[in-house]
Structure formats: structure tokens, C-alpha cells
Amino acid sequence: MNKKLKIGIFSFTACEGCQIIMINSQELFGQISDRIELTHLPIIQEHNQEGPYDAVFVEGAITYRKQIKTLKQLRKKSKFLIAFGTCATFGGVSAIRGYDRGFKKKNTYKEFEFLGNLDVKGIGNYVKVDYDLRGCPPVKEEFIKVISALSEGKLPEVYDKSVCIECRAKKNTCLLTAGQQCLGPVTCGGCNALCTSKGIVCYGCRGPVVKANIDGLVNLFEKRGISERQICEMFMTFAGTSKRYEDFVRKVWQKR
């Protein structure tokens, strides 16, 4: 039998829902427990190893200075580094704070200045990321897929198909055409169109695809009478720091 993969799960600033999805996977205690060794999973174990690792899953965003150093050390200790969830990839909801100049003057923020707070960004801004396991929260199937690939010493190919493509493949009724404000066309799939298949619009928790046609969607929404500001809120909720959304969000949000 092959040697077990040494996997570390690390968490920065997040709701830790990604880890919960992982712990909720029965597979963790069954079939995949034969292939992996969780050498760092402090949420449920006391003695954790400091590396080296075959792969680390990094959950959460970087929100204060000390975390950057820890993250860089992790990169050195691991063969693969996976951004686990939308906070790790784009900063997630925490990244909203980077867009509001007025916010930093508010009391809640000021009282905590001693922490060395940063504008929130995804971990890819500080270290090389080998795979983005997106989603708020990520889907279990993709987590298992990544683990399976890792056990063969590789990672799945980068996935860059929109939710829209997955949704159409399932022959769902199009919510956007029906007049709803769906982010499916610009959002990266991999969730197998989880929400839209239930008739619920995609709110973009996986962030944009590389070639997202932002202008096209903005134009459509505006024609429907949605204000620029509301459109901006849609883009900035989960992935406001992504390259595709950043310019638009910065332009609109700071106009207020």
C-alpha cells in the first residue's frame, strides 16, 4: 500500500464552515481515512504535527499582519497548497471592509486597531496557490475529488465553467430569462448548479469565471431597473476582490 498522504487543515479568518463540510463528510471516517492522515486538524484533535505536509488546505482570509508570516511558512512546508473556500480564494464576506473608507473610522474598527488589521484579501495575494476549492461553503464532492487526485500525486485541472453551463446541461428553466437577478452566467461552477436547480438564483458564492462578461450582465440588470449600487452589492458580497469584479465594485461603491 502507498504511504498515507499527510494532510494539514489550517484556518485563518473564517466561519470555518468549510471544515464543517469536511467533517460532515462520512467518507472522512470511512473510505478516505485509509488514504490520508490528517496530521493537522486542531478543530478535532489535540496533537498536531508541524509538517512537512503533502498538502495543506487553507481555510479563511488573511485579515491581520501576523497571518501572512504563518501562511508563508505553510507554503514552504507543503508540496501542495489549496485555497479552501471562498474566503481563502477571494477574502469572502470579510473583504467587504476593504471597500469602505468611512467604515475604518467607525468605532468597531478603531477599538481593535491593536490587532494590525489589513484590508482583506485571498491567500493567493501572498503565496502561490495550487488549487482554488471555491464555494461558500465548498461542495463535499469537490473536496473528495481533490483528495482523490492528491492520492495520485496530482490535483484536478482548474475548472472554469460557469454555473450557467452546468445549469443548462441539467435542462433547468433559466431564471435570468424569467426576469430574476441570477449571477449564474458570471459565476464559476463546480457546484453542479446547486441553487439554480432548486429554482433559486445563484448569488455568486464561488466567485467569477476568468472570462466573466461583467458589462453584459450589468447592462441587462440596469435595463431591468436594478440600480448600479444594488448590482455592486451582488458582486462584492463574496468576491469583491476578484480581478473581474474589483474595478466595477471600487468605482460604484466609493461613489456613494
Next chain:
Amino acid sequence: MAKKIRLDYITKIEGHADLSIRLRQDKVEEVNLKIFEGARFFEGLVANMHFKRVPLITSRICGVCSQAHLIASYTALENSRGLNVTKQTIALRKLLLYSSIIQSHVLHLFFMSLPDYYNIENAVELAKKKPGIVRMAIRIKGLANNILEVVGGRQIHSITTRFGGFIKLPTQKELDELLVSLKKERPVFLKEFKKIFSNLQYPDFETECDFLSLCSNEYAPFNGALKSLSGERFEMGDYRTYLKECVRTYSSSKFVSMKNKSFITGAIARVNMKSEFLSTDAKKLLKAMKLKLPTRNPFDNNLCQAVEIIHFFDECIAILEKLRIKQEERPKIEVTVPSLGVAALEVPRGVLFHEYGINSEGIITDCNIITPTTQNVQSIENDIKKLLPQILHKSKEEIQDMIERLIRAYDPCISCSTHFLNVKWL
């Protein structure tokens, strides 16, 4: 000579926390629970956003209690507009909330706390040595997750809830199937719980802290007045007068006190003050565990969580037995004048407060959230201070272990967790 105890990185809790203790001539001078989870400023994140976007953001405060924050946001915002939701909406929200309490308690009890009591490293190891117990825990989690998926659309960060109701309702068939599986499996849990939780060994210890829960004729109500074991009573809208938040420069969590006194909220507070509203079988379990109420031993919080798992399963069964799903129109929320709304809910770790101010355009102008853990951190510090003199004669390892267990018994939720990288005795 001054002596310091530092526990760097406390494991098996939800969040990043350190503990430092300063002793002088074996007297405890200072206990600091340092929560170093990055501050997240949710109150600031939702400021200036349209109120309809709020629950989507605040539910991300916590992956374990995302339903709690979601429902608290909706309830507070609905309260601000004087909007009453239908019985069906309340029933479905309760299913979401109660199953997330079950889910959270199981995670804490079986995956974080129980391995300690068997001197086993973690749940993966526990699964090898006591497969029956872990199999049951996974089964309980599975049942709770089924409820969350059917009602909420997915296990974490529900997608089906909206203002005034649900955008997507579960089908009657799905709910009936849930009911069948719950009724079939729940009795087994009671039997097993009696075996597991009647014989746990933990220290005899009494806290001096008070206890706080929502009062009204229901075990875990939405909204209402609050009561403490010592007799304080206040309406949820007056929470700012009674509960004071303060910032300490060693922690990214705030500390809350009630009239300058620390208090405990959560399963132990609810069982202490609301046991009469527990289900029949939950009461049976309470009796089998010989828990004398009110208990002032925070380690008993573990047992109270076990009682609540049974209770909330029974609540879910009772709701499902009555529920006949019908399509309903969601009431529209029109915002034309500024308003303010508060909600208080019993969630996994205690009472959760959400408060929002909305301006006449529907934009959030003010937000205040008090989570159960910020209410409990002061009590954790106080209890460590009180416990230490009782155990100082023990070895370093035993002291550390005991303090960690005490912290864990509170089930603090700090969102994310690391470990004991190194323990320093200075």
C-alpha cells in the same frame, strides 16, 4: 516569585485562542483568555448595505451556527417593520434552528469533548476504538443534516430563506420521510446516551457566575424577555441597558457582563432554568444522569447538550407531525421610514442578539450583534481563576488538561481553531 502559565493554541474548540495565567506565591493574579481570531467587524460589513443583503452576510459569522445568525437577522429586520410571519414559516425556521443546535452539539460532544473522557486523541481514533459511538454520532449528524438540506437547501448557509418566509418550500413528501426516519432512530439515541453520559468522570466544581436565558412558555423561543437565575429580568429591547460590552487589548473578542457580573448562557443555562419545558424523554435522560438542578458546575454543560439533542429531536418530530405544507405568499417589506429592530434567539451556545437600524431608503445605518460566546468568555476566565487553586498541586500536564477541558465544556465558538503548538511555563 511570579509564575506564568501559557496555553498557546487551545485545540478542539471552534476558534483560535490562547490562555495566559499569572501566579504569584501560588495565588492566581491574572487570567487572560486571548482570542486571536482576526476581528471580522460584521457590524461594519453590513453598514451601508441594503437590508435585504444582510442575512446573506451575517450568516457567515459562523459555519456551525449559520442558521442561527440567518434567522436572527431575518427576525430582527422583520421586527423592525412590525412584520409577523406565518405559523408555517416559524415552524420551518424552528426546524432549521433546532437541527442546527443538534448538529452543533453533536460536533462538540462527540468530536471535541468525548475523546477527552476516553483519553483518546481525536474522533478519527475514537471511531477505531469505539466504532459504535462514532457511528451513532455520524448518524445523528446525518439526520440533522437531512433536515437542513430538505428545509434549508444545503447543510450550511441555507439558500431557501427570505424575508417573511421561504423562497422554496420543502415538499410534504420530503418532510414525511424526515419524520419517519426521525421516529425510527431517535429512541436508540436515548438508550445509548443513557449509557454514555451517565458515567463520565469530571471534577466537582462550582461557578459563581449567573445564568441567562430567554423566558416564556417554550424551551427555546424566538424573541421575548430574558431572565437570569439570580432573578434579573428584562425585555430583549432593553438588552443594551443590562448587557455591557467591553474591549480588552489582549483579545479580538469583546467581553460582555450583566450589571458588572459575569454570566453563563447556553445549554446549561437553559436546562437550569427551563427544564420543565423539556420533552418527556429528555427529562428521562436528565434523571438517568442524576443531574441536580440548578447545577453550577460548568462541566455539566456537556450533559446538558446531550439532553438537548434528545429534546430538539423531539421538538422536530412534534413540528413535523403537525406540519402540512401549503404555498404561501411572502409579505412584502416596504421601507419608507427609518426603523430599529431587535431579535433574541436561543441558539446552540446561548442567547444571540441581533439589532439593526434601517433608514428610509432601506439602507442599514446601525447594527449590533452579541453572540453567546462573547457573553461566556468572562465566565470562562472567572472559572479558571476559581478552579486553579483547587488543582495547583497536580502536575503541569494535568493542570493544562483540566483547564482545557473546562474551556471546552463551555463549547466556545470563536470560528476556527488551531492547537497546542507549544506550552510555555515561565
